[in-house]
Amino acid sequence: MRRWPVIGAALAVLWLFVNGVEPAPMPLAGAALSGLAVGMPIAYLFRRFYASEIAIGGLLRSIPATVIYLVLFLTELITANVDVAYRVLAPSMPIEPAVIEIPLRVESDAAITTIANSISLTPGTLTMDYDGDRNSLYVHAIAGRERDLVVAPIRQWEGYALRIFDEERSPTDPVPDPDADTEETPNGDTDGGESNGK
Numbered sequence: 296m297r298r299w300p301v302i303g304a305a306l307a308v309l310w311l312f313v314n315g316v317e318p319a320p321m322p323l324a325g326a327a328l329s330g331l332a333v334g335m336p337i338a339y340l341f342r343r344f345y346a347s348e349i350a351i352g353g354l355l356r357s358i359p360a361t362v363i364y365l366v367l368f369l370t371e372l373i374t375a376n377v378d379v380a381y382r383v384l385a386p387s388m389p390i391e392p393a394v395i396e397i398p399l400r401v402e403s404d405a406a407i408t409t410i411a412n413s414i415s416l417t418p419g420t421l422t423m424d425y426d427g428d429r430n431s432l433y434v435h436a437i438a439g440r441e442r443d444l445v446v447a448p449i450r451q452w453e454g455y456a457l458r459i460f461d462e463e464r465s466p467t468d469p470v471p472d473p474d475a476d477t478e479e480t481p482n483g484d485t486d487g488g489e490s491n492g493k
Contacts, residue, residue, distance in 0.1 A: 306334030360458040393439020406460040429473035
């Protein structure tokens with residue numbers, strides 16, 4: 296199926312949320328039509344910037360993982376808001392900022408961008424940079440000394456992003472070590488310390 300009509304419909308739905316339409320049949324139908332009138336031409340005009348076809352089966356299979364990703368993100372968003380508010384209001388101001396390198400298993404631009412934006416939208420963390428050679432994000436954290444607490448929710452998001460974006464690796468695969476020495480194997484291939492690129 297062609298991708299641009301799906302993107303146009305998604306833009307129309309986004310239009311409904313942005314406008315805050317009254318949940319009554321007539322206003323909802325009118326806003327949906329105006330959203331389609333705006334979304335479809337935009338999606339058609341920019342169709343060259345994304346793949347022309349979309350696999351409906353793959354899209355449907357990714358829905359459960361997408362829902363879980365959103366639930367996990369919203370849970371972490373609420374938890375992080377409370378945590379940052381506590382740190383700001385606490386008399387001792389327990390703030391220990393640090394920059395953490397987080398190697399990734401995801402490799403597609405869409406998956407990396409989704410995770411990077413999720414990190415930046417969560418209070419207390421900010422994605423500073425991405426190193427393509429190391430496939431790592433550099434994250435500034437307000438509680439950087441507690442590295443495991445910062446990395447844990449990101450690993451959860453990444454596990455579901457691997458399914459959503461149909462990546463080669465699976466959620467059970469180990470995280471690649473960007474510092475692993477590349478050694479020459481007998482058949483002339485390089486081995487980064489993990490078999491099959493994992």
